Amino acid sequence: MATKEAKQQEKKQLRKQHKEGKKKTSRKTRRRILPIWLRLVIVLVLSVLALLIGLVVGYGVIGDGNPLDALDWSTWERIWNLVMKKE
Numbered sequence: 122m123a124t125k126e127a128k129q130q131e132k133k134q135l136r137k138q139h140k141e142g143k144k145k146t147s148r149k150t151r152r153r154i155l156p157i158w159l160r161l162v163i164v165l166v167l168s169v170l171a172l173l174i175g176l177v178v179g180y181g182v183i184g185d186g187n188p189l190d191a192l193d194w195s196t197w198e199r200i201w202n203l204v205m206k207k208e
Contacts, residue, residue, distance in 0.1 A: 155163070173192070180196075181188025190196050
């Protein structure tokens, strides 16, 4: 009889440990490496960088112009005037 009681106590302890283990895992929260606001800033910066690279490649390589002229303000004024028919 002593062995049956010992086995029952072991089962109770195992159940208790199992329940405690479930409680601990359910309380576990996920910690983000990068906060959401920082992710948005990174996406914005990368988008602007991609736009600038696209301008330089498009104007300089495809358009046969000086690639750095794509970043010059006077170039864009001239393009704007051409589109809007100003002289």
